[in-house]
Each structure stands twice: as structure tokens, then as C-alpha cells.
Amino acid sequence: MAADSFELSAFLPYRLNRAAEFVALRFAAQYKARYQLTRPEWRTLAALGSTGRPMTATEVGTHSAMHKTKVSRAVAALEERRWLTRSEDEGDRRLEHLQLTKAGAGAYGELTALAASYQAELDALIGPTGMQALAVGLHAVERAIGKLERRAARET
Amino acid sequence: MAADSFELSAFLPYRLNRAAEFVALRFAAQYKARYQLTRPEWRTLAALGSTGRPMTATEVGTHSAMHKTKVSRAVAALEERRWLTRSEDEGDRRLEHLQLTKAGAGAYGELTALAASYQAELDALIGPTGMQALAVGLHAVERAIGKLERRAARET
């Protein structure tokens, strides 16, 4: 890419961001309207619901790629709503194990159904060929991110 | 995707967002460190620089997919820095044409070089096969977004 022919719309960070923003916002509109959930709250719920077993806040953050302050606030909100409970680890009292309540698990189930039908809608719009290519491409990006993270870790 | 096997990490909005966030943040770190530019400022600069001709704030917003208040604030900051000037449209006095100054164009050139070398770094990390797949996949997503936007426009 020559300097004088730079096109923002061909720049990978820009393209990825635009696609991600659009796709995420459309789904966010659904769970915000139905449950008044914020994005960090939905992600925390999804992290806890997908494994089914208790997790610590740090694990939630790793699993869902969120900053720990976001997780902390989302956990407080979900606890307030009685969708999850905390329990102290007996061996290490810094840790707290987060677990969905019945109500939380129920909400997770409903949101999961919403997510699945959204993904199906995207599948249909994008088409099998595009979807396949996207999966391969995203996988390559994820590998690249992994490399960079390990490189950064070594340099620390 | 059955409801009981939902995995956040396989959900398209999540995967796209994670990839986009990571890739964008690494580049943002570069122009923030060197120029103290915010992301909306860099995008506005890139929009104006890439075409070379004057644009209105609305055009900048469309071109770079930013909310108009973001554009408004970015334009004010870039004007303060004397990287762009505004001129009123004579036919329609609601419009203002934005144009880079010499200094703005110079900065754009340097940032463009940074962007190009970042893109090259990503190319190398992701590899030609992954990059090709990603391009095809993103293109399919962009078409899908276009469809949805047109559908939404019709329903208005």
C-alpha cells in the first residue's frame, strides 16, 4: 500500500471494527430492550452460563476478554438482580466463586436462544461461502493475536 | 447451535469484536504515543486525507462510520491544532467544508506510513492464506450489513 494511495476503508483495523460494531450493536439492541442488560453484564452471564460451573471474576474476565473493573461492575449488577451469587473460597479468601442462580440460569437460557437465532440470521445473510471464509480468516487473526500476546509476555 | 451448547467464544459478534478491539488498540497505541491523537481524530484525518478534497462533517461521518457528535468534537480538536480549516458553503450555509492544512496533510502522510507498516506487520503475522480468507469473509459481512441497512431504510 503506497502512502499516497492509503484508503481507510481498506485498512484492516477499520474494516474489522466497522463489521464488529455493527454486528454487536444489532444484538445488543435485542437484549437491552428485553432485559435492560448492558454488554458487560450479558458477557458475564454468558461466560458463567456456558460452562455451568462456578468461576472467579478473573476467569470471567479471561474468558470474555473484559477488563477486571468491567467484570467487577457487571458482577455487582447481576448480584443485585439476584441472577448470581458469590461464595468465598475457603482455601484462598481473595477469591470468590460466582454461580448463576435459578433465575440467572433461566435468563441465560432465553438469551442463548436469542443469540442462536441471531447467529442463524447472520449465517443466512452472509452465506455459507462467506461464513466459511470468515471463520478461517478470524481463526488466523486469533492465532496472530496469540503470537503477539506471547511475544509481549516474553518482553515483560 | 443448541441452547445448551452455546459458546460465547464461537459467537460471531464476540469473535469479531475481540479481533477488532485487539487490532485497533495496537495501532491506536502508536498514534496516541506519537501525536496524542484520539481515535475519532485519527479517523477524521484519514477520511479527509484519503480523498484529498474538502468534505463536510456529515460526509466524514458516513465515510468513517462515526456518530456526528464524535465527528464534531474531532473536527474542533483538529482545527484547534491547525490541521484543518472550515469554510462555509455559499449555496447552503448549514454546510461547512473541511480541508486539511499543510500541517494536517503532512501529519496524514506520516500516519499513513505508520498505518501501511502496521498493515504489513499484520499481513505477515496472519499469512497470505488467512489474509485472503479474511478479506473474502469481511466482504461477505459488509454485503450483509448493506442488505440490513437497506432493509432498515425501507422500513422507516
Added chain:
DNA sequence: GCATAATAGTTGCAATCGTAACTATCGATT
């Protein structure tokens, strides 16, 4: 040609976010 709607751009305000600092606890070193 007057009223109403639409558009360009700005700004007040409340909510959200990340950084950095903080508390509390644990592990390692000596």
C-alpha cells in the same frame, strides 16, 4: 408565501469507561 418538516452541526447532561490507587490476602524469601 407561510407554516411545517427536514438537515447540518453543536452542546448539556447522564452514563460508561479505563487508569491508577487502594484494601485484603496469599506465597516466597530469608
Added chain:
DNA sequence: AATCGATAGTTACGATTGCAACTATTATGC
């Protein structure tokens, strides 16, 4: 066992954000 560093989680604070309301101007409908 006392100290120092690392880790889990929370919070105060400044910065950023988007919504909604606002001004100014132009287009439209009657």
C-alpha cells in the same frame, strides 16, 4: 515468622461517549 512482592477484587476520578435537545438554515406542502 517477618518482609516483600504478587494477586483478587473494588473504587475514586478524570476522560469519553451517545442521547436528546438546541440553533440555524434550507426544503416542502398547502
